[in-house]
Amino acid sequence: MILGTILKMKKINKSDAEWKDILSDSVYTVTRKKGTETPFSGALNINIDAGTYYCVCCDNILFKSVHKFNSGTGWPSFYEVASGTSVQSKIDISLGMSRVEALCMVCDAHLGHIFDDGPEPTGKRYCINSVSLKFTKKDK
Numbered sequence: 001m002i003l004g005t006i007l008k009m010k011k012i013n014k015s016d017a018e019w020k021d022i023l024s025d026s027v028y029t030v031t032r033k034k035g036t037e038t039p040f041s042g043a044l045n046i047n048i049d050a051g052t053y054y055c056v057c058c059d060n061i062l063f064k065s066v067h068k069f070n071s072g073t074g075w076p077s078f079y080e081v082a083s084g085t086s087v088q089s090k091i092d093i094s095l096g097m098s099r100v101e102a103l104c105m106v107c108d109a110h111l112g113h114i115f116d117d118g119p120e121p122t123g124k125r126y127c128i129n130s131v132s133l134k135f136t137k138k139d140k
């Protein structure tokens with residue numbers, strides 16, 4: 001079922017130069033060069049409004065506000081993804097550590113990392129750079 005959805009999903013493949021052209025420097029550095037924003041610097045870190053979080057590069061739905069929690073790490077944190085086509089994970093062994101990288105499933109934007117110390121029911125902590133996200137507030 002999920003595999004079928006993934007196969008039907010349209011991937012976005014742009015060259016590095018194309019991304020550099022359309023993204024701001026900070027967004028480009030994080031999403032395309034796997035950078036990490038300074039903790040507590042992101043506008044969405046303390047955002048508690050109800051709404052939806054989209055990929056800043058391609059508008060793929062990534063997270064919902066109901067799954068956001070305050071991890072105290074300085075980065076927006078979620079314990080669940082919005083759908084089966086939101087986020088893909090990949091082993092990341094950069095910086096001498098073995099971590100799990102979180103990427104947008106549509107455009108491969110680097111979002112952050114996934115840890116196993118999140119709250120129930122998933123126990124996951126999606127530690128996401130604020131600049132990778134675009135937030136849309138739910139209509140009242």
Ligand SMILES: [Zn+2]
Nearest residue numbers: 055058104107
């Ligand atoms: Zn994306």
